[in-house]
Amino acid sequence: MSNTIYIRTLKKAEHTVFGVEDGQKRYYDPQFNKYIPYSSGQQVKHSIIDKLTSVISKIPSPTTFVFDVNKKGELGEGEVFASCDPSYADQLFGGWMKAPQGGKEKTLKRRSPLSISAMRGIHPLLCGINSENISFDRTDMPNNEVIVRGPKGEELTEGQIAELLEGKDRSLSRKWIPSNRRATGLFVQDIAIDLRKLFSVNTNPLEPEMNDETIEKLKEKGWIESKNVFGPCLVAPKNMREELIPALAESIIHWHITSNQSRTFSLMETLAITISDNANKIAGSIRAKLQEEEENKALPVIEEDLDGVQTFVTLSASGYIPTKSENANALEQAKEELVKRMESFEYEDRINI
Secondary structure, eight states: OOSEEEEEEEEEEEEEOSOOGGGSOEEEETTTTEEEEEEOHHHHHHHHHHHHHHHHTOOOOOOEEEEEEOTTSOEEEEEEEOOOOTTSHHHHHHOEEEOOTTSSSOOEEEOOSEEEOOEEESSGGGEEEEEEEEEEEOTTOTTOOOOOBOTTSOBOOHHHHHHHHTTOOOOSSEEEEEEEEEEEEEEEEEEEEEHHHHSEEEOOTTSOSSOHHHHHHHHHTTOEEEEETTEEEEEOOHHHHHHHHHHHHHHHHHOOOOOSOGGGOOOOOEEEEEEESOHHHHHHHEEEEEOSSSTTOEEEEEOTTOTTEEEEEOGGGGGTSOOSOOOTTHHHHHHHHHHHHHHTSOOSOOTTO
């Protein structure tokens, strides 16, 4: 059995924002000479972990913020520490890093068992960025309150404001916001789950992932001492795995990105999901193909019968891609397949695997 599960997701986004950096995060594609909108892997990971904590109805792990006061009495920002405790699901699946200053304590680091790509266009010709000018207009509200401050921070009177605006075509109840970028198109996103690390946390004292106190606490909670290819480790108990596997599958299948700008909301519906233990096949399972007959035109392709790949196509997909196996229960079936693959893995006593 393979040690890795690969998942590719195809989503449709319409006139929306993934992140508000300069209107919309984007990168330049030199082959097709255009900018491509994207959502970073970190943003996708945050979305998945948010969904996970919602599914299991548990508060995420606490974060420690350290501040330093210098000799002048000024407060400065120091390190930010994760709890480094895998009994929290967001830490177990999200990983952590703790590197205290001074070198008196060992650095604690756990790589996430989830490798998460950015969500980017399936093809440069099948996604894009458009720009619009928007306004924040409240000129129709007679009860607006306008405050104008002078150079020293003093509040100007109505007479001073009227004098200031004399001869100027300027509204104080309307703001013009130019060049707001919006993303539209078909987007793919990939996740690789390393099953060897999914529920196992390394206890190697030379490369520690946890301190001794946390290790002892986990043993008391029923974590199992074991070994795998990475060395000695603690494995999450079976009851914990049985609770978290369906929750993780739910989060990977149903994660979504919401914008903090309500006017740009998009369902970002999932069109298809493919699952495989073969990275090369998962790359070809949802792709785009250039048209030979027409220049600068590409067509999206979902391989519905690719050997070694489980393909799940939603009803929405047929509106954008020719399909023959769309199913109203496609996402639930994808979740069941993911749960089955994770549950069938032998997490304990994998000394040589």
